[in-house]
Amino acid sequence: MFWLNLAHAESLMPTAATDVAAQVDNLYKFLLISSFISCAILIGGMIFFAMKYKRKTDNDKTAYITHNTFLEFLWSFIPLVIFLGVFGWGWHIYHQMRHMPENGLEIHVTGKQWAWEVQYKSGVKTANLVVVPIDTDVKLILNSMDVIHSFYVPSFRIKQDAVPGRYTALTFNANKLGDFHIFCTEYCGTQHSGMIGTLKVVSKEDYDKWLEEESKVSTLPLAQRGEKLFQVKACAGCHSASDMSVKVGPTLYKKFGAEEELNDGQKLKVDENYVRDSILNPNTHIVKGFQANVMPSFQGQLSEVELSALIEYIKTLK
């Protein structure tokens, strides 16, 4: 079934790409089998009795059975034992999920409406992209800038809320190369379902190479830096840059130099100052057909150089 494979899903669960994920799957399989047996007893039993003791006449005699202590003990005790068993098993795996490595690779991940900002210790920043080396203990330190988000990687079977005002953490050790989905699983508003990222597991050499290349960004030409920033600051989540399609915000394709109509009917030429205002104080001009307070202000989050880089990049979108 092709559509299952697309989601990294085999046998109805996404590819298990960590050790812990494989353990979760074993427990899940056990739960599935025991659930199937319980349902077979309950539902099968119900259908069997219903057929066997189907009413024949209105005066059928029925048995008068009020209780049976032994049976009642059995069907209280056996479920209890099973429940406690799976409780212990679940605890055992959960403990590994919660056990933070001593010397792991630490990466800061900040949730915001509606993107994941990722920051490496070397200073490299990405958005909606976490690159990690294979077979390495990784610890993600989570935080949120606005509302609660939840960082979920189905293939790793892990999930942790990112809460504003405090740090939470998540750990994993990936054992498969590849790209895996990151979803936000705590409802966070308009673009909640668009808050999708990629967790890329690469070889150790590729990881070092990638990190080095990313650190070189500051030596790139302005427009190219702007292009990177456009991704990193998640502008791309709300603005398209390559065609006229409208996302949450207006397209920026062929925008520079054009005339823009605003909500109050005023018309302005899109020049450097207009773009600068749009980024730092988005509420001063609202584009016709859009709402205020949707685009966050980037005041204090961009250096002057970065601002210029973004403007130079937007100029190149033709």
Added chain:
Amino acid sequence: MGTTTATHSGEINYINEFKGLKSWFTSLDHKRIGLMYMISVMFFFLLGGLAALLLRLELLKPGGQFLTPDQYNQVLTYHGAIMVFMVIIPGIPAVLGNFFLPLHIGAKDVAFPRLNLASWYVFMFGALLAASTMFTSKIDTGWTFYTPYSIKTGTAVVTMVLAAFIMGMSSILTGLNFIVTVHKLRAPGMTMHRMPLFVWALYSTAILQVLATPVLGITLLLLVAERTLGVGIFDPALGGDPVLFQHFFWFYSHPAVYIMILPAMGVVSELITTFSKKTIFGYTAIAYSSLGIAGVSFFVWGHHMFVSGQSEIAGIVFSFITMLVGVPTAIKMFNWLATLYKGSISFQSPMLYAMGFMFLFAIGGVTGIMLAVLATDVHFHDTYFVVAHFHYVMVGGTLMALMGGFYYWFPKMFGKMYNESLARLTFIFIFVGFNVTFFPQFILGAMGMPRRYFDYIPAYQSLNAISTVGSWLIGTGFLLSLYVLVQGLRKGEKAPANPWGSKTLEWTVPSPPIHTNFEVDPIVKAGPYEYK
């Protein structure tokens, strides 16, 4: 009150004794108040159901169809809030409970009839206030109102939250009324252990309503204070703790799950005994497991928060206690199964719904265990697996029981019979449609699709499409039920006093009953299920 009039059929009953709208709106008769609740709940069910159909239609394909993401989030919030606060919570207790609790225990009415009427007015005030937000700035927080989103969003959170507070008030009043009724108004000979299990279920529910709902009330008021005064309890920007809100919220809302399901379990006990003509197996176990569930359910709220950042030890404790609440639930299932053994089982529509309940509740139950296990919950939490699970419990459980109870008691409430074949057809549509809608959602959840998603990756397409088609079947089933109801009311044959051969007290009086329920005060000499 209106005037007494003789009727064409010659019999005087609670429906025709007083005439005119005013006689309804001022009636202190628990039966009439039950019917008023029924009409209100049906109206809101229609509204919540329409919202559900819209959501499923939007999810037919990935990408936006006809709603914007914000509109989708609003529809989602109304669907949840309406179904929880205005349909499932009042559904069985306020409709069937109001009507049958006094009849079940041989009383003329509930203990505080005036309070009972007041609770309907309070409920309606809250419900209409909630609905009014649809015409103002709407609300998009989800029915859970999680902070800090609910503090920041620009929608009508304060009005909605106050409305939920007011409806909670009504729920407390009903609960209080029922507790006193059960303790004080039982007929001579109606000992606690001779009460029908439906009464036990309502009693346990009432205890939960009275003890848990105030906590929701306080939480919601704090949220209002937070939004209007910025007191800084939940808002991290002011030094508050947003996770504290979740603790408060689930401290009510987990017991509320049992407010929703216990009455359903009570109805099912009545249906299964009647339609297998057999005494209930393990009366004491069922009665006390209701109380047990009610008690333990206060200590499991943290199982909604395994990934919220709560400590590992808290997670372990909550997972453990949740397992304990699973046991009495399993006991009930086995008791119903054992009741069927050597019975005389007829497949009339109420029984079909009761068996549908057992089928769906079994699946809802085992998947509940999967969610209570720490390691698997981390994967399933806030995915469609959870959505599927609680629909199996709330819809597959509560709504199935409500429908079964409705068809079972319809002849008593209205004195008419409905069209049995059509009623069976409604079951088939709803049961099949339900499984087509919600079973694929288990798979979607296991595959990782998060809930409350306006859009999804293409890999989830096929299963979502199947689910949407299922929702149309359910919709058809409920529309058909509405038709069965109207047709039964207009053209139904006159119902005998006891069409099913039940043994509980309400079937000893004419259908429909008279205003004061019993011509002569009953004296009870035996238990409720003496099929010998």
